[in-house]
Amino acid sequence: MTVVISIVLILVALFMIVTVLLQSSEEGGISALSGQSGNSFLAKSKNKTLEAKLALGTKIAAAVFIVLSLLMLVIK
Numbered sequence: 001m002t003v004v005i006s007i008v009l010i011l012v013a014l015f016m017i018v019t020v021l022l023q024s025s026e027e028g029g030i031s032a033l034s035g036q037s038g039n040s041f042l043a044k045s046k047n048k049t050l051e052a053k054l055a056l057g058t059k060i061a062a063a064v065f066i067v068l069s070l071l072m073l074v075i076k
Contacts (some may be wrong), residue, residue, distance in 0.1 A: 001074065002072065002075055005068055005071060005075070006072070008068060009014050009065065009068045009069065009072065012061050012064050012065045012068060013058070013065060015050055016058060016061035016065060018063060019054050019057045019058040019061060022054055023051060023054045023055065023058070036069065046061055070075065
């Protein structure tokens with residue numbers, strides 16, 4: 001049982017890392033390297049929905065990570 005929970009915990013941690021890294025910063029540092037400009041209304045709207053999905057994914061992954069960590073603590 002602990003092996004399965006450990007594997008799921010690692011996968012959730014990796015998912016959380018990816019979702020955090022995919023979120024854009026408020027300064028827009030990495031987007032300047034790619035040459036993308038987000039000045040159009042449609043780009044801003046699309047970016048906000050993507051940001052909202054990434055933020056929600058991060059929150060869910062963090063909650064699952066905490067629950068699994070506490071479960072591992074109780075099992076061991």
